[in-house]
Amino acid sequence: MPELPEVETVRRGLAPVMVGARILAVDQRRPNLRFPFPERFTERLSGRGVVALRRRAKYLLADLDDGAALVMHLGMSGSFRIEGHVDALNAEAQKLAPCGAPKDAAHDHAAFSLSNGARVVYNDPRRFGFMQLAAQAGLDAHPLFRGLGLEPLDGALDGAALARLFTGKSTSLKAALLDQRLVAGLGNIYVCEALHRAGLSPRRAAGTLARQSGGPTAGARRLAEAIRTVLEEAVAAGGSSLRDHRQADGSLGYFQHSFRAYGREGAPCPTPGCDGLIRRAAQGGRSTFYCAACQK
């Protein structure tokens, strides 16, 4: 579920409820997720105000009023839901409620009771997610963040930046784009989608897109553009993770209907003028969907 667009959707859904509110209590229901919860987790959060809700790559960050940041990663199956909010702001937030609500509470692992009456519940069946506390100051130097690469939507990702990152790399484009140290926030779905849009083979060596004769290659420019546009479109659609608990207005979580390659094995390639079929192959133990006819 959670690649960059999904985490951003979560952030936008939670922000109206959490920012400006105070955490009254934390209901921590087990000692660990992927990693142990921080020491004295509930004590350290109780009474704290939430100043801001931010995102870096696939991390969600709640800035607290004591200078700490609650760092949250959703892993493969993490989701939040909002309960018990009744005012107008909350109605809007409910509409944005990220990743829907699970059918039962069996995998509710932590819940934050807020001063505005809302309860924000974290659910994660596979428990690949985690939560940590870090200092806001120097967060970029924190072990979780210091190695992260370019944030795709902040304006720094263009053909020249990609060409520079790919210089000398013999690894495949698929692996390079999944590497969070180069570009941060892409996962299996959006890598497949971006490569398809750019007309580039997932098996092609990343270094072949490096600079040539003083400038970025056309492929690097196309790829940077494809990454930005697919992420922007997915964010605008509320991500791809909201198959369940669809809102009546249908404005969120519909990007899975716009996939051109991911999960479409055997389907006709949607590229105009291409008569290929979408294929599925394994790369690094994960499925890659691509069209051999138009992705070179």
Next chain:
DNA sequence: CCACAGGCCTGCAGGC
């Protein structure tokens, strides 16, 4: 029973 699933880390082996 099996394969597979949106993330990410480690260890290991091979190539240069």
Next chain:
DNA sequence: TGCCTGCAGGCCTGTG
């Protein structure tokens, strides 16, 4: 020797 790379396995549970 070092560095890069690909790959398997592990963490967990759910679904087809």
